[in-house]
């Protein structure tokens with residue numbers, strides 16, 4: 001794993017600007033495009049302490065998450081007053097289990113995750129530098145059941161204007177990473193001049209995008 005200290009440091013210092021207080025409205029609006037059923041198993045890679053886990057657990061019987069930071073995982077359960085069962089696994093991970101939720105604390109790339117039907121990726125692929133993305137996508141693909149779907153929230157801006165994370169992962173790269181899949185762009189929100197990334201960071205453009213990725 002490259003640079004785990006970067007993320008451990010962010011969580012230790014509570015520098016978690018990516019964390020949303022509420023469920024991501026894009027998840028609520030676009031999840032239906034994955035044609036979800038209650039039985040579909042769901043994976044949230046690099047899940048942080050996202051509220052999206054709670055929303056997904058109201059819709060699905062089996063939701064797995066993977067998160068490097070033990071601080072994040074413990075905060076997630078504490079902030080919801082959930083008391084999980086905690087099991088050490090293979091010396092490198094801990095599994096936190098509570099009702100529909102199974103969260104692996106430790107490195108996603110080596111976590112003993114089970115195959116799933118739907119993946120929800122928000123701020124995960126875009127959290128990784130370019131040289132790690134192929135390995136990340138290979139691990140995701142290795143976990144997909146036949147007929148699986150992915151809902152991906154990505155970002156598109158000029159990478160030369162800002163250092164990530166979050167990185168820009170634009171449509172061409174997504175189509176190349178998932179070349180053997182059907183990729184549909186469901187949404188693109190082009191930021192206007194008042195958006196902080198343009199008004200404060202001085203970017204010339206910044207867009208949030210949602211993709212549906214389906215095995216053909």
Ligand SMILES: C[S@@+](CC[C@H](N)C(=O)[O-])C[C@H]1O[C@@H](n2cnc3c(N)ncnc32)[C@H](O)[C@@H]1O
Pocket residue numbers: 001007008018019020045046047048049050066067068069072106107108109122123124127
């Ligand atoms: C930008 S945050 C997004 C978190 C979450 N998806 C959300 O929407 O709030 C990226 C997260 O990935 C985690 N992370 C980074 N590398 C990881 C790895 N190799 N395995 C598991 N988690 C990792 C970080 O600790 C961080 O919480």
